[in-house]
Amino acid sequence: MRLSRMITAVEAHAEGEPGRVITGGLPHMPGNSVFEKMQWMQENLDEVRLLMLREPRGNPGLCCNALVPPCDPSADAGFIIMEQTEYPPMSGSNTICVVTVLLETGILPMVEPVTELTLEAPAGLIRVRAECSDGKVTRVEFRNVPAFAVHLDAPVEVAGLGTVTVDVAWGGMFFVLAEAEKLGVSLDAGNGAEIVRVSEAIRHATAEQLPVSHPDNPAITGPTITNLWGAPVGEGTHGRGAITLSTGPFDPARPQDASGILDRSPCGTGTCAKMAVLHARGLLGVGENYVNAGPLGTTFTGRIVETTTVGPYPAIVPTLSGQGWIHGTANWTLDPTDPFPSGYTVGDMW
Numbered sequence: 001m002r003l004s005r006m007i008t009a010v011e012a013h014a015e016g017e018p019g020r021v022i023t024g025g026l027p028h029m030p031g032n033s034v035f036e037k038m039q040w041m042q043e044n045l046d047e048v049r050l051l052m053l054r055e056p057r058g059n060p061g062l063c064c065n066a067l068v069p070p071c072d073p074s075a076d077a078g079f080i081i082m083e084q085t086e087y088p089p090m091s092g093s094n095t096i097c098v099v100t101v102l103l104e105t106g107i108l109p110m111v112e113p114v115t116e117l118t119l120e121a122p123a124g125l126i127r128v129r130a131e132c133s134d135g136k137v138t139r140v141e142f143r144n145v146p147a148f149a150v151h152l153d154a155p156v157e158v159a160g161l162g163t164v165t166v167d168v169a170w171g172g173m174f175f176v177l178a179e180a181e182k183l184g185v186s187l188d189a190g191n192g193a194e195i196v197r198v199s200e201a202i203r204h205a206t207a208e209q210l211p212v213s214h215p216d217n218p219a220i221t222g223p224t225i226t227n228l229w230g231a232p233v234g235e236g237t238h239g240r241g242a243i244t245l246s247t248g249p250f251d252p253a254r255p256q257d258a259s260g261i262l263d264r265s266p267c268g269t270g271t272c273a274k275m276a277v278l279h280a281r282g283l284l285g286v287g288e289n290y291v292n293a294g295p296l297g298t299t300f301t302g303r304i305v306e307t308t309t310v311g312p313y314p315a316i317v318p319t320l321s322g323q324g325w326i327h328g329t330a331n332w333t334l335d336p337t338d339p340f341p342s343g344y345t346v347g348d349m350w
């Protein structure tokens with residue numbers, strides 16, 4: 001066997017959303033921050049993202065994280081997040097997967113009943129509190145980067161849908177948010193294809209008509225992801241959402257060909273963006289929880305712990321909590337004669 005790559009990984013999911021964690025096999029990535037390391041990886045090593053996320057080693061619903069040494073001296077570990085069409089600055093489900101892997105495989109020491117650690121994500125420092133029992137991480141709570149609303153009740157002209165009223169908010173990624181019921185879209189997981197089609201049309205139109213960038217880092221732009229939200233359905237929940245991640249380019253002339261995938265979790269950054277919108281509308285206050293359900297019925301619990309400002313925007317500092325599980329380990333390899341050195345996609349499921 002001759003190999004041009006061997007990548008060691010731990011397979012994990014957080015409340016249903018898969019988040020592979022690469023623990024070895026990647027070269028040193030230069031940079032004075034994890035954000036700069038992410039930029040270097042995007043420019044010099046993007047074939048690894050494609051190799052991990054595309055077939056035969058990946059699938060449309062998979063996210064992948066690369067553990068990297070942190071740059072901030074207060075951080076215990078750094079991680080770069082890879083998705084099908086972008087390197088997101090932050091991700092709740094992937095943070096929970098990374099923490100679960102770091103502690104349950106011994107990369108960082110587990111302290112029971114509570115382990116406290118700091119991660120450096122591309123978006124910044126993430127303070128983590130992990131509840132642990134008998135060697136298992138039973139709950140991960142992290143203090144996210146500040147979340148804020150940029151637009152509330154903004155009209156967007158969407159091909160095939162007409163004028164759609166949207167919110168645009170940052171929760172670690174830039175989301176466009178719209179109410180599913182007003183669009184006549186069911187949020188039941190079985191309606192995934194319509195959710196993706198409608199969400200991609202709204203995202204594409206909003207990115208064109210209401211482009212946004214982060215006041216502290218203009219290289220972070222959007223919106224890149226969509227949150228169709230609705231009323232709570234489960235006992236003890238405050239809301240539900242279906243988050244669509246793009247898996248390919250969108251052609252407004254052929255919205256029926258939209259390619260995207262639902263986050264299987266309630267989406268941590270999406271929950272934080274929704275909380276920022278609720279707070280901006282005076283509907284959620286400091287100290288209040290927001291339990292958000294995703295397509296599988298699993299939940300993340302968000303909480304506003306304080307308020308702040310980001311550039312010109314009033315903002316909230318949210319915590320988010322949920323649980324992760326390891327479901328495998330792998331050595332992913334690439335033979336130099338493999339005809340697909342960056343994996344492949346086929347139109348039937350991409």
Ligand SMILES: O=C([O-])C1=[NH+]CCC1
Binds near residue numbers: 017063091267
């Ligand atoms: O939990 C999260 O923030 C996300 N999960 C997948 C995309 C972003």
